[in-house]
Amino acid sequence: MLQGLDHIGIAVDDLEQATKDWLAVTGGQFVHREVVAEQKVEISVIQVGSLRIELIRPTDSASPIAKFIAARGTGLHHLALLAQNAQAELNRLNASEFMLIDEIARTGAEQTQIGFLHPRALGGVLVEIVQRGG
Amino acid sequence: MLQGLDHIGIAVDDLEQATKDWLAVTGGQFVHREVVAEQKVEISVIQVGSLRIELIRPTDSASPIAKFIAARGTGLHHLALLAQNAQAELNRLNASEFMLIDEIARTGAEQTQIGFLHPRALGGVLVEIVQRGG
Numbered sequence: 001m002l003q004g005l006d007h008i009g010i011a012v013d014d015l016e017q018a019t020k021d022w023l024a025v026t027g028g029q030f031v032h033r034e035v036v037a038e039q040k041v042e043i044s045v046i047q048v049g050s051l052r053i054e055l056i057r058p059t060d061s062a063s064p065i066a067k068f069i070a071a072r073g074t075g076l077h078h079l080a081l082l083a084q085n086a087q088a089e090l091n092r093l094n095a096s097e098f099m100l101i102d103e104i105a106r107t108g109a110e111q112t113q114i115g116f117l118h119p120r121a122l123g124g125v126l127v128e129i130v131q132r133g134g
Numbered sequence: 135m136l137q138g139l140d141h142i143g144i145a146v147d148d149l150e151q152a153t154k155d156w157l158a159v160t161g162g163q164f165v166h167r168e169v170v171a172e173q174k175v176e177i178s179v180i181q182v183g184s185l186r187i188e189l190i191r192p193t194d195s196a197s198p199i200a201k202f203i204a205a206r207g208t209g210l211h212h213l214a215l216l217a218q219n220a221q222a223e224l225n226r227l228n229a230s231e232f233m234l235i236d237e238i239a240r241t242g243a244e245q246t247q248i249g250f251l252h253p254r255a256l257g258g259v260l261v262e263i264v265q266r267g268g
Binding site: 013024026051073081117122124 | 152261
């Protein structure tokens with residue numbers, strides 16, 4: 001059982017410009033910026049009311065985000081849904097035969113526990129399960 | 135100034151299956167189903183905590199959603215952000231030279247007032263401005 005939205009991930013090629021544009025369109029707040037070396041990305045996070053938007057730029061052409069942009073262009077990339085226990089949700093989804101990228105939860109940005117479903121499980125939508133404060 | 139997320143729109147080809155799968159993955163609640171004749175789509179809405187997910191199936195090959203699916207496949211389609219006054223936000227964005235699809239707000243599903251930014255304004259992300267209870 002998932003609890004709602006954690007954040008929306010958007011693939012961008014120019015992190016400065018995207019951050020500036022999203023802040024201008026939404027009137028939201030800049031929250032933080034972080035290089036996630038393991039994923040070969042740099043992220044910029046903005047908050048609009050309770051909505052958290054994660055702008056993601058590849059730092060290397062081998063980054064999964066670089067491959068996504070090469071195949072589909074910049075744009076909406078993933079939907080991150082909040083779980084009390086990420087591993088328990090991955091186990092539940094695995095038992096229900098939803099295709100997973102991560103059967104075992106791993107550490108994500110900001111000390112979260114995360115795991116991805118395979119986009120084929122949900123008609124092309126990449127869903128991330130996120131556990132905070134674990 | 136936008137207030138946060140209204141809903142996320144997802145393009146699907148099989149509305150029954152997508153509704154079943156999203157409910158199974160999230161443990162969310164089915165909210166309602168509606169044919170929006172003007173847009174040539176049928177939508178199914180599910181709620182996961184405070185997150186509202188709108189699954190959208192084209193009812194005609196001339197539907198914008200049918201064209202989206204033909205070009206990019208099923209998957210994340212748009213981000214709908216909440217406004218107190220949709221027309222005022224469209225005016226503000228127009229004055230800031232963000233490219234719009236709708237300069238004039240129009241009536242959407244469930245008696246909302248809506249307008250879309252052009253995806254080129256935000257690096258390929260289609261953003262809908264939604265005013266409820268107006």
